[in-house]
Amino acid sequence: xxxxxxxxxxxxxxxxxxxxxxxxxxxxxxxxxxxxxxxxxxxxxxxxxxxxxxxxxxxxxxxxxxxxxxxxxxxxxxxxxxxxxxxxxxxxxxxxxxxxx
Numbered sequence: 432x433x434x435x436x437x438x439x440x441x442x443x444x445x446x447x448x449x450x451x452x453x454x455x456x457x458x459x460x461x462x463x464x465x466x467x468x469x470x471x472x473x474x475x476x477x478x479x480x481x482x483x484x485x486x487x488x489x490x491x492x493x494x495x496x497x498x499x500x501x502x503x504x505x506x507x508x509x510x511x512x513x514x515x516x517x518x519x520x521x522x523x524x525x526x527x528x529x530x531x532x
Contacts, residue, residue: 499513
């Protein structure tokens with residue numbers, strides 16, 4: 432099981448990967464992570480700590496597997512910048528889908 436400090440560091444590493452080159456998002460995520468840990472630093476109930484650790488782990492997994500960066504370009508469009516680890520599980524596109532029997 433992850434320790435609180437390990438989870439804190441993992442969340443910050445994930446934040447740096449997910450929001451790479453986006454200073455506003457990096458700073459906002461840094462502040463939010465630090466606030467959440469600071470507001471719960473005096474928690475002593477093992478059950479509540481376990482609950483908070485689960486939430487933190489879920490957030491890290493969600494950031495790592497579901498967030499795609501978008502960059503504003505001219506003409507009111509967004510350019511999506513998916514990380515390589517997000518593209519691994521994609522199913523290749525097929526022009527002629529097979530019929531189910």
